[in-house]
Amino acid sequence: MKVKNIMLCATAVVPSLAWAKELPNIIYIVTDQQTASAMSCMGNDDLHTPNMDKLAQAGVLFRNAYCSTPLSGPARAAMFTGYTSHEVGLARNGTPIPDSLRTRTLGTLMQNAGYDCIYAGKWHVHTASMPDKEFGFTTIHPHSDNGLAEACVGFLEQKHTKPFFLVAGFDNPHNICEYARSQNLPWGNIEDLPQNEWPGLPLNFAKNPYDADVISYEQSLNYSAYPTRNYTPDDWRRYRNLYYRLVEKVDAEIGKILNAIDKQDLWKNTVVIFTSDHGDGVGAHHWNQKSALYEEVVNIPLIVTLPGKKNAGKEMPQLVNNGVDFFAAVCDWAGIRLPEGLHGVSFRSLAEKADPSLKHQDYIVTETTFDKGGNTRGWALRTSRYKYVLYDKGRYREQLFDMEKDRGEMRNLAIEEKYKEILLQHREYLHDWMKLHHVAQIRKDVHTIPGVNPE
Structure with a gap:
């Protein structure tokens, strides 16, 4: 696949040994399909995650972190290429990274900057x-x-002569x-709890009465992904129970890595980043799975523990x-200039200054193409x-929510006249973002965003 409009700088120069020793180790722990609220440190008393909580107690927790795309392959592609997945033809699972980017991924840049780059677990781009x-x-x-944490522990116990970038890619709670x-x-399999627990x-x-009807349409097309259409309330309670038990299961595995960091005294010069795709x-x-742009689907954990x-x-x-900005942040910590043509914004300074009032970026965007053959796109x-x-x-394909008053997204303000100016402003933001990332429109004479003229 040829990728247009991609310009990248030459790979980083290998640093001197003295400089390399000053660079921090970076450990990247990423789970799969974990919503931001699925941690006890977020106030959720339906589960207990002592190791994620330990990271939050030792680090900086970002409450408004969002995935680049709510689908594993595209989300991970954004993390390791620095591009939005649709921008480089990686909108669906099973799509290989274009040849033009294969030697310009984050791992290659880090390796050229003097890092020992180690990968364990789920990759999914595309293998x-x-x-x-x-x-x-x-x-x-x-x-x-199975055995992933132990492999990471074995690596951490080795003697290291240069900084390392270790990725631990867990699959759960994707099960x-x-x-x-x-x-x-x-x-x-895991043990189920009694129904009264x-x-x-x-x-x-309940569904928002003015929810986008295309979501139900996509659900009807794919029974394999959404076998929950006829779930009873108790079926959903059991689903939630098993989901939280799977989060606890992966939390225990993460604990093995944290114990190794303790034992090897690595905290003093290591950045630990925890998130989910x-x-x-x-x-x-009434939604399971991903693809839809509900808050539970796109808002993900992000904890950064600094040296x-x-x-x-x-x-x-x-x-x-946590896709394009993650790429930019890792480059920042490694002393790598962000390649030309990438637009991620590093969150390193946010973590290091820890000032809640610090201005960062006005908006971020998550984009989607529904999984398993669906053709609906969304932002x-x-x-x-x-x-x-x-x-x-x-x-009702257009939605607007007040995230201070309605994080559960139950009142669609896009249909209310008094929010018209706010709606128009957000349309303009999305229009600007689409131009920056070369988003193809429906037709040359029809713009995807309501009220925006084709250019």
Whole structure:
């Protein structure tokens, strides 16, 4: 596949040994399909995540972090290429990275900057496991949660003569997909709790009466992904229970890595970044899985633990995209100039200054193409107070929510005249973003955004 309009600078110059020793190690722990609220440190008493909580206590927690795309392959492609996935033809799972980018990924840049780059676990761009000696990485464990933490511990226990970039890609709580399909869970089944111990339903369990109808249409097309259409309330409670137990299961695995960091005294010169590629509906709006732009799906965990545990326990409200902004931040810590043509904004200074009032970026965007053959596209643009959602077709395809008063997205302000000016402003923001990222319109004479003239 040829990729247009991509210009990248030459790879970084290998630093001197003295400079390399000053660079921090970077450990990247990423789960799959974990919504931001699925941690006890976020005030959720339906689960207990002592190790994620430990990271939050030692680091900086970003409450308004969003995925680049709510689908595994495209989300991870953004993390490791620095481009929005649709911008470089990576909008769906199973799509390989274009040849023009294969030697210009984050791993390659880090390797050229003097880092030992190690990958363990899920890759999914496009193969399940990271191919050994490709994309700048040495692979020490395939796509499997079984034994992944132990492989990472074994690496951390080795003697290191240069800084390292270690990626630990866990699959859970993604096994909720197999559970919903009544299949065995890949990394071992877990014990269910008695019904009277299942969590209750979320406050936004009901659908917004002015929700985009294309979401229900996409749900009807794909029984494999959405076998929950006829779930009873108790079915949803059991789903939520199993989901939270899977989060606890992966939390225990993460704990093994944190214990190794403790034992090897690595905190003093290591940046630990914890996040997830996207979330899960968890029953909100009767939704399971990803693809839709509901808050539970696109708002993901992001915790950054700095060397020496600087700013431990701080929380930040600024907007962060954990795809393109992650790429920019890792380059920032590694002393790599961001390649030309990339637009991610590093969150390093936010973590290091830990000032909630610090101005960062006015908005971020999550884009989607529905999974499993669906053809609906959509965009969620988040500003400090509002979230604007646009799908490319259907009734009520335009949504606007006040995220201070209505984080559950139950009142669509796009249909109310008094919010017209706010709606128009958010349309303009999305229009600017689409131009910057070369988003193709429906037709030359029809712009995707309502009220915006084709150019």
